[in-house]
Amino acid sequence: MSAQFTEDGAPSPETPPAFQAIDARVAYDGVPVLDDLSLEIPAGQTMAVLGPNGSGKSTLMRAMLGIVPLSSGEILVHGTPLRRFRDWKRIGYVPQRLTAGGAVPATVREIVASGQVARRRRLSWPTREDRAAVDESLAAVDLSDRAGDAVRELSGGQQQRVLIARALAGRPDTFVMDEPMAGVDAENQRALAESIARLRDQGSTVVLVLHELGPLEEVIERSVVLDHGRIVHDGAAPEATGECARPGHEHQHPHPDPNDPDPHAAPTAAPSEMIRLEVPRRD
Numbered sequence: 001m002s003a004q005f006t007e008d009g010a011p012s013p014e015t016p017p018a019f020q021a022i023d024a025r026v027a028y029d030g031v032p033v034l035d036d037l038s039l040e041i042p043a044g045q046t047m048a049v050l051g052p053n054g055s056g057k058s059t060l061m062r063a064m065l066g067i068v069p070l071s072s073g074e075i076l077v078h079g080t081p082l083r084r085f086r087d088w089k090r091i092g093y094v095p096q097r098l099t100a101g102g103a104v105p106a107t108v109r110e111i112v113a114s115g116q117v118a119r120r121r122r123l124s125w126p127t128r129e130d131r132a133a134v135d136e137s138l139a140a141v142d143l144s145d146r147a148g149d150a151v152r153e154l155s156g157g158q159q160q161r162v163l164i165a166r167a168l169a170g171r172p173d174t175f176v177m178d179e180p181m182a183g184v185d186a187e188n189q190r191a192l193a194e195s196i197a198r199l200r201d202q203g204s205t206v207v208l209v210l211h212e213l214g215p216l217e218e219v220i221e222r223s224v225v226l227d228h229g230r231i232v233h234d235g236a237a238p239e240a241t242g243e244c245a246r247p248g249h250e251h252q253h254p255h256p257d258p259n260d261p262d263p264h265a266a267p268t269a270a271p272s273e274m275i276r277l278e279v280p281r282r283d
């Protein structure tokens with residue numbers, strides 16, 4: 001999939017890290033959410049970011065993609081300062097979940113095909129190769145038989161798989177997934193874990209925000225735990241059930257949505273919002 005590995009499967013020594021945060025600080029209304037955080041994610045690594053609600057996990061993902069600006073510090077993506085990084089087709093971003101509220105009846109195939117937008121220089125008809133990539137992505141998440149269905153008719157777990165297929169369709173080598181397991185039933189979690197294991201085996205970089213490792217425990221190579229915008233653990237998995245299980249921790253999932261208080265109900269898709277989430281800010 002990528003040129004990140006040598007023939008014997010080891011990361012190539014000259015391959016720059018997929019992401020580097022150097023003293024990265026993000027503040028909302030003057031309140032620091034990432035506190036001079038430094039982190040290096042080697043190309044080809046499968047890494048989990050864990051931590052309590054509000055510890056800055058999503059903010060770190062968004063900062064790495066340029067969706068939220070740093071107040072100080074620097075982010076490098078595949079060795080290039082974020083402000084100069086243009087190779088967005090290498091990056092597949094899976095946001096937390098589909099957003100409720102919209103009424104556009106987009107099909108599963110349409111949503112997945114939208115993941116190829118970053119590959120095209122300007123709007124053009126999809127090529128045969130593009131269509132094959134959509135078919136392969138749907139097959140990878142076991143949703144080929146739902147391709148023509150409206151995405152809003154799918155369960156929350158199936159919609160999460162649609163988001164992953166959308167990221168796959170762009171054929172990136174670097175994935176950033178924000179809580180792909182949230183609100184997903186056990187069967188779909190296992191299917192997702194298998195998809196992510198395949199990405200790892202292909203040499204992709206996979207960075208996941210997780211509530212707990214769960215079925216991904218075998219897949220994750222490194223766990224970073226955040227607390228109050230700082231790294232408090234970096235290494236092997238913290239505990240079998242995750243750092244979030246420690247006494248006093250209250251982690252609420254999935255995130256309540258005023259338009260969709262039942263996390264297991266299939267929310268109505270809002271594709272325009274999804275596409276907006278897909279495209280990182282570029283300055």
Ligand SMILES: Nc1ncnc2c1ncn2[C@@H]1O[C@H](COP(=O)(O)OP(=O)(O)OP(=O)(O)O)[C@@H](O)[C@H]1O
Binds near residue numbers: 029033053054
């Ligand atoms: N756009 C925003 N404006 C103001 N504050 C924000 C914004 N986004 C996040 N925050 C605040 O920043 C802090 C970190 O939020 P973030 O979503 O990064 O944490 P998280 O670890 O991902 O939490 P969760 O597990 O609940 O998703 C929280 O206190 C949150 O309320």
